[in-house]
Amino acid sequence: MMIIGNVLDQHEVVALREAAESIPYEDGRKTAGRYAREVKHNTQAGATTERDAILAKVKKALNRHEVFQSAARPRHFARMLVSRYRPGMAYGTHVDDPIMKGSRTDLSFTLFLSELDAYEGGGLVIEDAIEERVLRLQPGDLVLYPTSALHRVEPVSWGERLAVVGWVTSWVRDPAQREILYDLDETTRAIFDAYGKTEAFDRLFKAKSNLYRMWAEG
Ligand SMILES: O=C(O)CCC(=O)C(=O)O
Numbered sequence: 001m002m003i004i005g006n007v008l009d010q011h012e013v014v015a016l017r018e019a020a021e022s023i024p025y026e027d028g029r030k031t032a033g034r035y036a037r038e039v040k041h042n043t044q045a046g047a048t049t050e051r052d053a054i055l056a057k058v059k060k061a062l063n064r065h066e067v068f069q070s071a072a073r074p075r076h077f078a079r080m081l082v083s084r085y086r087p088g089m090a091y092g093t094h095v096d097d098p099i100m101k102g103s104r105t106d107l108s109f110t111l112f113l114s115e116l117d118a119y120e121g122g123g124l125v126i127e128d129a130i131e132e133r134v135l136r137l138q139p140g141d142l143v144l145y146p147t148s149a150l151h152r153v154e155p156v157s158w159g160e161r162l163a164v165v166g167w168v169t170s171w172v173r174d175p176a177q178r179e180i181l182y183d184l185d186e187t188t189r190a191i192f193d194a195y196g197k198t199e200a201f202d203r204l205f206k207a208k209s210n211l212y213r214m215w216a217e218g
């Protein structure tokens with residue numbers, strides 16, 4: 001699990017939030033699986049060109065974001081939604097579908113759009129083996145988490161919570177392998193910054209690239 005700050009800058013967040021405020025929403029149960037449907041009480045933007053323009057901007061921001069790329073290694077986005085919670089809405093404990101629109105879902109993300117003082121409640125709660133984490137992030141910040149995790153959205157008691165949620169099919173399916181590649185990205189960058197493109201750098205970068213190729217699926 002990872003929090004990635006400033007995926008959108010303040011200017012971009014305001015523009016996307018305003019766009020998200022003025023499009024039509026429909027019952028979120030439309031895209032929920034058999035059991036998740038029982039506990040999903042929210043709305044999501046219907047398929048309009050305005051919604052698609054919002055999602056395209058988010059996709060572009062994620063594709064140019066080095067940390068997101070290094071952590072998620074997206075092959076593509078299986079699905080993206082603009083979601084809206086108003087008072088009384090919540091999404092109870094569930095797991096997301098393993099396959100969406102014919103693609104395996106490896107990682108889920110929530111990109112928060114609303115100001116923290118624009119709603120009460122609405123924390124994203126993610127369970128791991130040891131504890132539950134409650135996340136309520138600043139607009140423009142994103143949490144990336146394994147799609148395998150149980151999670152929920154706490155009831156919104158006041159205001160409005162807007163977010164873009166999405167699912168990534170990763171080139172590298174195994175989280176342990178993704179972590180090794182992420183560490184090697186960080187290390188190669190640090191060695192390059194400190195010593196430049198030395199022979200040792202070339203050898204390390206070659207090893208990283210070869211591991212990536214070995215593990216990449218598709
Ligand atoms: O809105 C969120 O933070 C997560 C929503 C969610 O779990 C889902 O749409 O499957």
Ligand SMILES: [Fe+2]
Nearest residue numbers: 094095096151
């Ligand atoms: Fe979910």
